[in-house]
Amino acid sequence: MSEHKPHRIKDIFVDGPIDPAFIATSIAKHATRTDIGAHEIFLGQVRADAVERANGEANAGATPGQARSDNAQVTAIEYTAYRDMALERMTAIREEAFTKWPSMTCLHVHHSLGTIKAGELCFMVFASAPHRVAAREAVAWVVDRIKAELPIFGREVLSDSTHLWKTNS
Protein backbone atom coordinates (compact mmCIF):
# COMPACT_ATOMS: atom_id res chain seq x y z
CA MET A 1 0.00 0.00 0.00
CA SER A 2 2.60 2.52 -1.01
CA GLU A 3 0.92 5.91 -1.17
CA HIS A 4 3.94 7.62 -2.64
CA LYS A 5 3.48 7.53 -6.38
CA PRO A 6 5.29 10.48 -7.94
CA HIS A 7 3.67 12.24 -10.90
CA ARG A 8 0.31 10.62 -10.33
CA ILE A 9 -2.36 13.20 -9.65
CA LYS A 10 -4.64 12.17 -6.81
CA ASP A 11 -8.00 13.78 -6.27
CA ILE A 12 -8.21 15.39 -2.85
CA PHE A 13 -11.71 16.82 -3.18
CA VAL A 14 -14.81 15.36 -1.58
CA ASP A 15 -18.35 16.61 -1.95
CA GLY A 16 -19.73 17.79 1.37
CA PRO A 17 -18.25 17.48 4.85
CA ILE A 18 -15.66 14.90 5.88
CA ASP A 19 -17.38 12.19 7.90
CA PRO A 20 -15.61 11.32 11.18
CA ALA A 21 -16.37 7.68 10.40
CA PHE A 22 -14.31 8.04 7.19
CA ILE A 23 -11.38 9.23 9.30
CA ALA A 24 -11.70 6.24 11.63
CA THR A 25 -11.75 3.90 8.63
CA SER A 26 -8.75 5.68 7.18
CA ILE A 27 -6.79 5.12 10.41
CA ALA A 28 -7.85 1.47 10.55
CA LYS A 29 -6.54 0.85 7.02
CA HIS A 30 -3.01 1.48 8.30
CA ALA A 31 -3.09 -1.47 10.71
CA THR A 32 -1.35 -3.67 8.14
CA ARG A 33 1.53 -1.22 7.86
CA THR A 34 3.45 -2.31 10.93
CA ASP A 35 6.49 -0.18 10.00
CA ILE A 36 4.42 2.86 11.02
CA GLY A 37 4.92 4.08 14.57
CA ALA A 38 3.21 7.48 14.42
CA HIS A 39 0.14 9.03 12.86
CA GLU A 40 -0.42 12.76 12.82
CA ILE A 41 -3.77 14.19 11.70
CA PHE A 42 -4.86 17.79 11.16
CA LEU A 43 -8.60 18.37 10.85
CA GLY A 44 -10.10 21.68 9.82
CA GLN A 45 -13.58 22.46 11.13
CA VAL A 46 -15.86 25.28 9.98
CA ARG A 47 -15.96 27.84 12.77
CA ALA A 48 -19.01 30.00 13.54
CA ASP A 49 -17.03 33.21 13.43
CA ALA A 50 -18.79 36.35 14.55
CA VAL A 51 -18.53 38.86 11.74
CA GLU A 52 -17.23 42.27 12.69
CA ARG A 53 -18.37 44.80 10.19
CA ALA A 54 -16.37 47.97 10.20
CA ASN A 55 -18.00 51.23 9.23
CA GLY A 56 -17.79 51.66 5.50
CA GLU A 57 -18.27 47.97 4.95
CA ALA A 58 -21.97 48.64 4.75
CA ASN A 59 -22.74 46.64 1.63
CA ALA A 60 -20.48 43.68 2.25
CA GLY A 61 -22.35 40.69 0.97
CA ALA A 62 -25.74 42.33 1.13
CA THR A 63 -27.91 42.78 -1.89
CA PRO A 64 -29.79 46.09 -2.02
CA GLY A 65 -32.70 46.21 0.35
CA GLN A 66 -31.48 43.19 2.27
CA ALA A 67 -31.45 43.49 6.05
CA ARG A 68 -28.05 43.10 7.60
CA SER A 69 -27.41 42.24 11.20
CA ASP A 70 -24.56 43.81 13.16
CA ASN A 71 -23.86 40.57 14.98
CA ALA A 72 -24.11 37.99 12.23
CA GLN A 73 -22.08 34.82 12.42
CA VAL A 74 -20.85 32.26 9.93
CA THR A 75 -23.31 29.39 9.58
CA ALA A 76 -21.59 27.59 6.67
CA ILE A 77 -18.85 27.89 4.08
CA GLU A 78 -19.48 27.06 0.43
CA TYR A 79 -16.21 25.85 -1.04
CA THR A 80 -15.33 25.94 -4.71
CA ALA A 81 -11.96 25.31 -6.36
CA TYR A 82 -10.00 25.68 -9.55
CA ARG A 83 -9.75 21.95 -9.56
CA ASP A 84 -7.06 21.23 -12.17
CA MET A 85 -4.64 23.78 -10.76
CA ALA A 86 -5.33 22.73 -7.17
CA LEU A 87 -4.58 19.09 -7.96
CA GLU A 88 -1.39 20.01 -9.84
CA ARG A 89 -0.22 22.16 -6.92
CA MET A 90 -1.11 19.39 -4.48
CA THR A 91 0.92 16.85 -6.45
CA ALA A 92 3.95 19.16 -6.31
CA ILE A 93 3.49 19.79 -2.58
CA ARG A 94 3.13 16.06 -1.93
CA GLU A 95 6.34 15.26 -3.82
CA GLU A 96 8.20 18.01 -1.98
CA ALA A 97 6.92 16.68 1.36
CA PHE A 98 8.23 13.18 0.59
CA THR A 99 11.59 14.71 -0.35
CA LYS A 100 11.76 16.72 2.88
CA TRP A 101 10.62 13.83 5.08
CA PRO A 102 11.82 10.70 3.26
CA SER A 103 10.89 8.46 6.19
CA MET A 104 7.21 9.41 5.83
CA THR A 105 5.22 6.29 5.02
CA CYS A 106 2.11 7.91 3.58
CA LEU A 107 0.23 11.18 3.29
CA HIS A 108 -3.51 11.57 2.78
CA VAL A 109 -5.18 14.88 2.01
CA HIS A 110 -8.91 15.56 1.69
CA HIS A 111 -10.69 18.89 1.22
CA SER A 112 -14.40 19.50 1.00
CA LEU A 113 -16.27 21.22 -1.79
CA GLY A 114 -19.85 22.44 -1.52
CA THR A 115 -21.65 23.61 1.59
CA ILE A 116 -20.05 22.73 4.92
CA LYS A 117 -21.95 23.84 8.02
CA ALA A 118 -20.33 25.28 11.14
CA GLY A 119 -19.08 22.40 13.26
CA GLU A 120 -18.51 20.10 10.29
CA LEU A 121 -15.08 19.00 9.05
CA CYS A 122 -13.82 20.42 5.75
CA PHE A 123 -10.10 19.56 5.64
CA MET A 124 -7.91 16.63 6.61
CA VAL A 125 -4.17 16.09 6.37
CA PHE A 126 -3.01 12.71 7.64
CA ALA A 127 0.65 11.68 7.66
CA SER A 128 2.18 8.48 8.95
CA ALA A 129 5.82 7.68 9.61
CA PRO A 130 7.96 5.29 11.68
CA HIS A 131 8.54 8.09 14.22
CA ARG A 132 6.46 11.06 15.36
CA VAL A 133 8.70 13.99 14.41
CA ALA A 134 8.52 13.42 10.65
CA ALA A 135 4.74 12.92 10.72
CA ARG A 136 4.16 15.97 12.90
CA GLU A 137 6.44 18.29 10.93
CA ALA A 138 5.12 17.13 7.57
CA VAL A 139 1.48 17.71 8.54
CA ALA A 140 2.13 21.25 9.81
CA TRP A 141 4.10 22.08 6.66
CA VAL A 142 1.58 20.55 4.24
CA VAL A 143 -1.37 22.33 5.92
CA ASP A 144 0.37 25.70 5.59
CA ARG A 145 1.30 25.08 1.96
CA ILE A 146 -2.23 24.03 1.03
CA LYS A 147 -3.78 27.09 2.66
CA ALA A 148 -1.33 29.38 0.84
CA GLU A 149 -1.13 27.76 -2.60
CA LEU A 150 -4.26 25.81 -3.53
CA PRO A 151 -6.86 27.83 -5.45
CA ILE A 152 -9.78 27.04 -3.17
CA PHE A 153 -12.43 29.68 -2.47
CA GLY A 154 -14.85 29.98 0.42
CA ARG A 155 -18.13 31.84 0.45
CA GLU A 156 -19.13 32.34 4.07
CA VAL A 157 -22.88 32.16 4.56
CA LEU A 158 -23.95 34.33 7.47
CA SER A 159 -26.85 34.01 9.90
CA ASP A 160 -28.55 37.12 8.46
CA SER A 161 -28.60 35.53 4.97
CA THR A 162 -25.83 37.77 3.64
CA HIS A 163 -22.40 36.41 2.80
CA LEU A 164 -18.71 37.25 2.81
CA TRP A 165 -15.72 35.75 1.02
CA LYS A 166 -13.22 33.99 3.24
CA THR A 167 -9.56 34.93 2.75
CA ASN A 168 -6.62 33.08 4.26
CA SER A 169 -4.25 35.49 5.98
Add this chain to the structure above:
Amino acid sequence: MEVLLFGMIAEKAGVDRMKVHAASTHALRQLLAEKIQGLEALSYSIAVDRTIVHNDVPLQGHEEIAVLPPFAGG
Protein backbone atom coordinates in the same frame (compact mmCIF):
# COMPACT_ATOMS: atom_id res chain seq x y z
CA MET B 1 -9.48 33.21 -25.47
CA GLU B 2 -11.64 32.01 -22.66
CA VAL B 3 -10.86 33.19 -19.14
CA LEU B 4 -12.00 31.21 -16.10
CA LEU B 5 -13.34 33.24 -13.18
CA PHE B 6 -13.60 32.06 -9.60
CA GLY B 7 -15.05 32.98 -6.23
CA MET B 8 -15.89 36.61 -5.57
CA ILE B 9 -14.71 37.59 -9.06
CA ALA B 10 -17.12 35.19 -10.74
CA GLU B 11 -19.80 36.59 -8.44
CA LYS B 12 -19.00 40.18 -9.42
CA ALA B 13 -18.91 39.30 -13.11
CA GLY B 14 -22.07 37.21 -12.89
CA VAL B 15 -20.40 34.50 -15.02
CA ASP B 16 -17.67 31.95 -14.43
CA ARG B 17 -16.08 32.21 -17.86
CA MET B 18 -15.60 35.07 -20.27
CA LYS B 19 -14.33 35.37 -23.83
CA VAL B 20 -11.71 38.09 -24.30
CA HIS B 21 -8.81 38.92 -26.59
CA ALA B 22 -5.66 40.10 -24.85
CA ALA B 23 -2.06 39.95 -26.03
CA SER B 24 -0.58 39.89 -22.54
CA THR B 25 -1.55 39.43 -18.91
CA HIS B 26 -1.19 43.18 -18.39
CA ALA B 27 -3.61 43.87 -21.23
CA LEU B 28 -5.91 41.22 -19.78
CA ARG B 29 -5.97 43.01 -16.42
CA GLN B 30 -6.95 46.27 -18.12
CA LEU B 31 -9.65 44.55 -20.14
CA LEU B 32 -11.10 42.76 -17.12
CA ALA B 33 -11.18 46.01 -15.14
CA GLU B 34 -13.38 47.48 -17.88
CA LYS B 35 -15.67 44.46 -18.05
CA ILE B 36 -16.04 43.68 -14.34
CA GLN B 37 -17.22 46.55 -12.22
CA GLY B 38 -15.34 46.86 -8.93
CA LEU B 39 -12.53 44.51 -9.95
CA GLU B 40 -9.82 47.13 -9.45
CA ALA B 41 -10.61 47.27 -5.74
CA LEU B 42 -9.94 43.54 -5.40
CA SER B 43 -6.68 41.75 -5.04
CA TYR B 44 -6.41 38.88 -7.54
CA SER B 45 -3.88 36.73 -9.37
CA ILE B 46 -3.75 35.51 -12.94
CA ALA B 47 -2.81 31.92 -13.64
CA VAL B 48 -1.53 30.92 -17.07
CA ASP B 49 -1.71 27.18 -17.68
CA ARG B 50 -2.36 26.65 -13.98
CA THR B 51 0.68 28.61 -12.76
CA ILE B 52 0.39 32.06 -11.22
CA VAL B 53 2.31 34.70 -13.14
CA HIS B 54 3.55 37.86 -11.45
CA ASN B 55 5.05 39.79 -14.32
CA ASP B 56 3.53 40.82 -17.63
CA VAL B 57 3.45 37.67 -19.74
CA PRO B 58 2.63 37.54 -23.47
CA LEU B 59 -0.41 35.43 -24.37
CA GLN B 60 -0.80 33.44 -27.60
CA GLY B 61 -4.49 32.75 -27.12
CA HIS B 62 -4.35 28.98 -26.56
CA GLU B 63 -3.37 29.13 -22.89
CA GLU B 64 -5.64 28.23 -20.02
CA ILE B 65 -6.18 31.55 -18.24
CA ALA B 66 -7.75 31.89 -14.80
CA VAL B 67 -8.51 34.88 -12.59
CA LEU B 68 -8.07 33.95 -8.95
CA PRO B 69 -9.25 35.89 -5.91
CA PRO B 70 -7.51 35.26 -2.54
CA PHE B 71 -7.38 31.61 -1.52
CA ALA B 72 -9.46 30.27 1.35
CA GLY B 73 -8.64 26.56 1.59
CA GLY B 74 -8.57 24.79 4.94
